[in-house]
Amino acid sequence: MQGCGITETGWLCLVNPDKMHWYHWISLASLGICLLLSLVHLIRLIRLGRPTEYATPAGKINPAIGYSFTGAMSPAKKETAFLHLPTYFAGIAYHLGTFLAILLFFLSWTGITYPVVLRFAMAIFLLATSGCGSGILIKRMLKKGLRSLSNPDDYISNILVTFFQMVTAVVLLWDKAYPVYFILTSMLLLYFPAGKLKHAIYFFAARYHLGFFYGWRGVWPPKQA
Amino acid sequence: MATKTSLTETGMEVLTNGQITKGLEVFEQPAGxxxxxxxxxxxxxxxxxxxxxxxLTTGDDRFTPARKVDIVSSVYRRYRTFTGKNLPWLVNARELNRATTDEMVDLxxxxxxxxxxxxxxxxxxxxIAYLVRTGRTMLSNMGMVPATLQSTVNAAVESGNNMSIPTDEFVATLQWMEEELIDEVADPNARIPVNETGARILYTLNPREPKFFPLSISAMAKIFFAAGESWSLSTKMYDVTNYAYFSGNPSEARLIAERLRRETGDLKAKTLVLAECGHGSRAFRWEAPNYLQEHFPFEVKTSVELIAEYIRDGKIRLDPEKIKDVVTLxxxxxxxxxxxxxxxxxxxxKHFVPDFVEMTPSGTDNYCCGGGGGQLAMSEYNDRRMKIAEVKAEQIRKTRAKIVVTPCHNCVDQLSQINITFKLGVKIVTLAEIVADALILENEKK
Structure with a gap:
């Protein structure tokens, strides 16, 4: 079948199960488990809902929640960002790389193909962002304060995501790497709901609650005097 | 309350199963x-x-906020997550034992x-602050609130105010302050009304006012007088503070809040005005309705908002030439x-102080003075409290101000100690005090 991956033999192609190998099935099963357990986290959050507030509000909630996800996250406002700009930008790049790698993984099910230039561009980008991830990992290992704060989950999570980006970059250029790619992706998917990677779900809830808290009290969004 | 058992072989006290169960109950609290x-x-x-x-002041990694989050969430992980229950080493899931609680108390x-x-x-x-409070509640459930802080809570629970001021002493102080007020405003009709039903405002106090700084009561009374306000104090329940908020004990916090809510209702006040007390304002305005699970049938506002309203509405006038020194906030x-x-x-x-200078940073980014969170009540941490005050001392010094205004009596206490320790040579006042100093009274207007 034409259009099944970066080369005709490379990527997984759901539309043609004859081309699926054991590692494809493992990654598919891992994805199912990951989505199911993530859904458990998500449903639990939704079921619990937001806390009941009895105090008379001093502000509006929705603009505050909006601000929580936008202005409050900017380096201009967030001290953790403007005091640590290299880490901040490395973190943003690292997350962008992760989003791209995840997108490519999902697109792989469609059998989409990419022009050579785009493949190279994405591979270089992913190598750069995995470099950012490695930098963050090295910082965690070298800085005493961060080291003492860290547990094995912190290192494993970083290593899995960084390798995921690296292998995605490699497989974009060299299709022989795809067994390794799918095995590593499966490991990442299985680990996701168990460790700190699940902050991908809780992050949104945390920003929501923070916006709700400050919005109710009229602190966010900042008002002009 | 659960009791502690005998010592282990290593000499460390162990926790009873009852204590552990009570401690873990915190994870079941209704918070959505x-x-x-x-x-x-x-x-x-x-x-x-x-x-x-x-x-910032110690460079000690243990004090990183994330470490405070982690010690609470590590216990949660150990007892409430699949990974923590089965692979505790992987996610640093900690047993709730004496070593953990000792570290929790310290952090x-x-x-x-x-x-x-x-x-x-x-x-x-x-x-993070919410998780710290959750951790404090866990310790409170286990009977591990520092005794110094708990004694402040106990005083409020048992006597109705956190300094155990007897009612007759309080009434005598108010009478004395009323005489001062009459002298100051030169009007024999000036009053500090007490227990008046139907007054528009029920005003509260921080007990340190009648105990140590009664002039701050007369300062606010002078503002009420100038505004022609209908107001009253209560001798039964006037304490704006709620240290159970800091100790993390919701049932004691509820009890204290309920007294003030009931007194406001009994005196049929339309508005409860919270005195200049940061945590007291928070505890009653924002937390008490949740403690009591009700929408209050009266308005709750801070004295800061009230004074601003008086100025906006032209009910009080302030002399812009009265305060000549540089003032910071x-x-x-x-x-x-x-x-x-x-x-x-x-x-x-800014309405009447010609030379007002902001600290850097200020507003929502301002640094704590170091006296919050019940620190002023916990004398065992006094050295640490004054160490962390270095940041505030430096902030004040950089403004070159001679007067530091703060709408919080706890902050006044801490700033006063900072003033002495760091030899700042400034005057620390509440907002009501500096406003009262600059008030233009009706007879002066004429």
């Missing part, structure tokens, strides 16, 4: 998804360190003012960052 969210959100980036005055009570500065700047959005964390009262105090000061 808020608690679950924040317990699961920290990614250990450690970037919050510089937001904390404990870390959550002794190394955090719950100012919430780290919360506002957290890269993820973890409500300290923002109480619970009133400003956690209470939304950000611009009113600035509006008031």
């Amino acid at each position: 998804s808020k608690l679950l969210t924040h317990l699961n959100s920290c990614v250990h980036c450690g970037l919050c360190a510089e937001s904390c005055i404990y870390y 959550l009570f002794g190394a955090c003012t719950m100012c919430g500065r780290c919360t506002m700047h957290c890269s993820i959005g973890v409500d 300290h923002d109480p964390c619970n009133l400003v960052r956690n209470g939304g009262i950000i611009h009113e105090q600035r509006y008031i000061l």
Whole structure:
């Protein structure tokens, strides 16, 4: 079948199960488990809902929640960002790389193909962002304060995501790497709901609650005097 | 309350099963998804360190806010998550034992003012101060609140005010202050009304006012007089503070809040005005309705908002030539960052202080004075409290101000100690005091 991956033999192609190998099935099963357990986290959050507030509000909630996800996250406002700009930008790049790698993984099910230039561009980008991830990992290992704060989950999570980006970059250029790619992706998917990677779900809830808290009290969004 | 058992072989006291069960109950509290969210959100980036005055002044990694989050969430992970129950080493899931609680007491009570500065700047959005309070509640459930802080709570619970001031002593102080007021405003009809039913406003006090600084009562009384306000104090329940908020004991916090709510209702006041007390304002305005699970049938506002209203409505006038020194403002964390009262105090000061200088940073980013979170009540941490005050001392020094205004009596206490320790040579006053000094009274207007 034409259009099944970066080369005709490379990527997984759901539309043609004859081309699926054991590692494809493992990654598919891992994805199912990951989505199911993530859904458990998500449903639990939704079921619990937001806390009941009895105090008379001093502000509006929705603009505050909006601000929580936008202005409050900017380096201009967030001290953790403007005091640590290299880490901040490395973190943003690292997350962008992760989003791209995840997108490519999902697109792989469609059998989409990419022009050579785009493949190279994405591979270089992913190598750069995995470099950012490695930098963050090295910082965690070298800085005493961060080291003492860290547990094995912190290192494993970083290593899995960084390798995921690296292998995605490699497989974009060299299709022989795809067994390794799918095995590593499966490991990442299985680990996701168990460790700190699940902050991908809780992050949104945390920003929501923070916006709700400050919005109710009229602190966010900042008002002009 | 659970009792502690005998010593282990290593000489360390162990916790009873009852204590552990009570401690873990904190994870079942009704908070919607808020608690679950924040317990699961920290990614250990450690970037919050510089937001904390404990870390800034000591450089001690133990004081990083993320460490405070982690000790609470590590217990949660151990007992409430699949990974923590089965692979505790993987996620640093900790047993709730004596070593853990000892560390929790030191970090959550002794190394955090719950100012919430780290919360506002957290890269993820973890409500760190909320988790610290959750950890304090866990310790409170286990009977492990520092005795010094607990004695302040006990005083409020048993006597009705946190300084156990007898009612007759309080009434005598008010009478004395009323005489002072009459002299100052030169009007024999000036009063400090007590227990008046149907007055528009029921006003509260921080017990340190009648105990140590009664002139701050007459200062506010002078403002009420100038505004022609209908107001009253209660001798039965006037304490605006609620240290059970800091000790993390919701049932004691509820009891204290309920007294003030009931008294406001009994005296049929339309508005309860909270005196200049950061945590007291927060505890009653924002937390008490949740403690009591009801929408209050009366308005609750701070004296800061009230004074700003008086100025806007032209009910009081202030002399812009009265204050000649450079004035700066300290923002109480619970009133400003956690209470939304950000611009009113600035509006008031800029209205009549010609030389007003902001601290850097200020407003919602302001640093805690170091006296919050019940620190002033916990004498065992006094050295640490004065160490973290270095940040505030430096902030004040850089303004070159001669007067530091703060709408919080706890902050006044801490700033007064900072003033002496760091030889700042400034005058520390409340907002009501500086406003009362500059009031133009009706007879003066004529």
